[in-house]
Amino acid sequence: MVNGTRKVGRQAASSRLPRYLQVASVLRRRIQDGIWLVGDKIATLEQLEGEFDVARVTVRQAIELLQVEGLLKSHQGRGTFVTKPLKNERWLHLATDWASLIAPIRENVLELLPVGDAPAAPLIGEGEGKLAPSYTYLRSVQKRGSEPYALARVHIAREIYARAPKRFAAHPALAVLAEMKGVPIAHAHQSLSISAADVETARHLDIAISAPTAEARCVVTDARDVVIYLSELTYPGDVVRLNIELIDRRRR
Amino acid sequence: MVNGTRKVGRQAASSRLPRYLQVASVLRRRIQDGIWLVGDKIATLEQLEGEFDVARVTVRQAIELLQVEGLLKSHQGRGTFVTKPLKNERWLHLATDWASLIAPIRENVLELLPVGDAPAAPLIGEGEGKLAPSYTYLRSVQKRGSEPYALARVHIAREIYARAPKRFAAHPALAVLAEMKGVPIAHAHQSLSISAADVETARHLDIAISAPTAEARCVVTDARDVVIYLSELTYPGDVVRLNIELIDRRRR
DNA sequence: CTCAATTTGTTCGTATGTATG
DNA sequence: ACATACATACGAACAAATTGA
Numbered sequence: 426m427v428n429g430t431r432k433v434g435r436q437a438a439s440s441r442l443p444r445y446l447q448v449a450s451v452l453r454r455r456i457q458d459g460i461w462l463v464g465d466k467i468a469t470l471e472q473l474e475g476e477f478d479v480a481r482v483t484v485r486q487a488i489e490l491l492q493v494e495g496l497l498k499s500h501q502g503r504g505t506f507v508t509k510p511l512k513n514e515r516w517l518h519l520a521t522d523w524a525s526l527i528a529p530i531r532e533n534v535l536e537l538l539p540v541g542d543a544p545a546a547p548l549i550g551e552g553e554g555k556l557a558p559s560y561t562y563l564r565s566v567q568k569r570g571s572e573p574y575a576l577a578r579v580h581i582a583r584e585i586y587a588r589a590p591k592r593f594a595a596h597p598a599l600a601v602l603a604e605m606k607g608v609p610i611a612h613a614h615q616s617l618s619i620s621a622a623d624v625e626t627a628r629h630l631d632i633a634i635s636a637p638t639a640e641a642r643c644v645v646t647d648a649r650d651v652v653i654y655l656s657e658l659t660y661p662g663d664v665v666r667l668n669i670e671l672i673d674r675r676r677r
Numbered sequence: 678m679v680n681g682t683r684k685v686g687r688q689a690a691s692s693r694l695p696r697y698l699q700v701a702s703v704l705r706r707r708i709q710d711g712i713w714l715v716g717d718k719i720a721t722l723e724q725l726e727g728e729f730d731v732a733r734v735t736v737r738q739a740i741e742l743l744q745v746e747g748l749l750k751s752h753q754g755r756g757t758f759v760t761k762p763l764k765n766e767r768w769l770h771l772a773t774d775w776a777s778l779i780a781p782i783r784e785n786v787l788e789l790l791p792v793g794d795a796p797a798a799p800l801i802g803e804g805e806g807k808l809a810p811s812y813t814y815l816r817s818v819q820k821r822g823s824e825p826y827a828l829a830r831v832h833i834a835r836e837i838y839a840r841a842p843k844r845f846a847a848h849p850a851l852a853v854l855a856e857m858k859g860v861p862i863a864h865a866h867q868s869l870s871i872s873a874a875d876v877e878t879a880r881h882l883d884i885a886i887s888a889p890t891a892e893a894r895c896v897v898t899d900a901r902d903v904v905i906y907l908s909e910l911t912y913p914g915d916v917v918r919l920n921i922e923l924i925d926r927r928r929r
Numbered sequence: 930c931t932c933a934a935t936t937t938g939t940t941c942g943t944a945t946g947t948a949t950g
Numbered sequence: 951a952c953a954t955a956c957a958t959a960c961g962a963a964c965a966a967a968t969t970g971a
Contacts, residue, residue, distance in 0.1 A: 502967035619914030636891035662871030
């Protein structure tokens, strides 16, 4: 039996994943969890062969992958060592209040996308508010510098949009909205869920198809409980980070 | 070019997934998202070929996978139809304050996992607190009923753990901690990031490898700023939902 | 210094999986 | 379905570097 049914995963898809990728993902996780720290010598090829029940060459393939990622370095005769901790630096801290949501997006560059079939009206959930008579629908890629970091699909109540169509085309809608006089915002909430990139999202954000993404849905209503803004932003998952203070009784 | 570098994603690992698995996961998501409902005819092979830029056989392989899962059924000359819904109703609303974090997890069932190589100490970030002298490391699958919904890796300061080892083995550590007398909690924060399931996570949570996941890291410190609890919970991404009130000036 | 044990590096042949056109 | 090309995986043998007795 060369590559048979030795390991039968519960999910058909799982068992089809190449062995060396499976091994690599376990090793990566051990580094991330701190089981092997930077400078540590990891288990020998022989040990890993035994543990995962794979051939030597397969273990080497996995290790090679992590060497390319810069996490490991092998030395003939000595062993394989951890060279880099597994940390993500370029976090996009997702806001949990209005001010810190607006502040960082002010200078974002916005690249409008052609709108194919625009939905007539946004899909509104229970208790999110009442629909305005009509909406303008915009799609855009939001960029920081030249890096795309979010794909936006935005509905703006037409009446609001009409007040400053040019600004809405050049700046993130939320920033424009926040600066607008005479638009009393009664309620704004955001909900975050997790999904996977479809073909179009993948292309715009330059990530792999079915790579993890974060979907942020933001709904803003005015004093009459009419939804004046509704956006769905898709971020590459590996960039999103959200901090939540649960308790803070410390002296500062 | 047979299987070359046509698509260079930001995530090396994802793009190395066999194409037919990538295609399958996109189709699966469309069913889950309700883009194709039960009874609907999905896009033709020709359309899918074009969309994903793969050969016909590759699309067929993806569809075959979903036929085995019972989601699709192909009929020669008619098309391929959705036969089973894949709706997600079981949202897990992630807590944004201490009380609502503790409340729902009280009755969770906990299935301890064997700890192979435990990290000597938890990896602590800048400003998260000081390390206790030693920690107990636990791994578990948290369940609601028989459904696994999170994979937990928990460090508890040994001194704290020693006070109620049996309770820590049977209940979620945070719940035990919250009920403990004489443990003054000065600071608790949680951070959420998004990742993809590795082999082990996929197995424990019964999801596909590299399916989106949410990683919640929770750090609890005592009055002397010593980290007494640190956990990393991995949730299936499609279950996590987080609501954030940005502004609320409504009358209730 | 030498020797043996340990550990990674390299190569071969073979079989099966993935993907194209 | 077929021919083709490349990727994955096995097992085994041997080479080269390092370490410590």
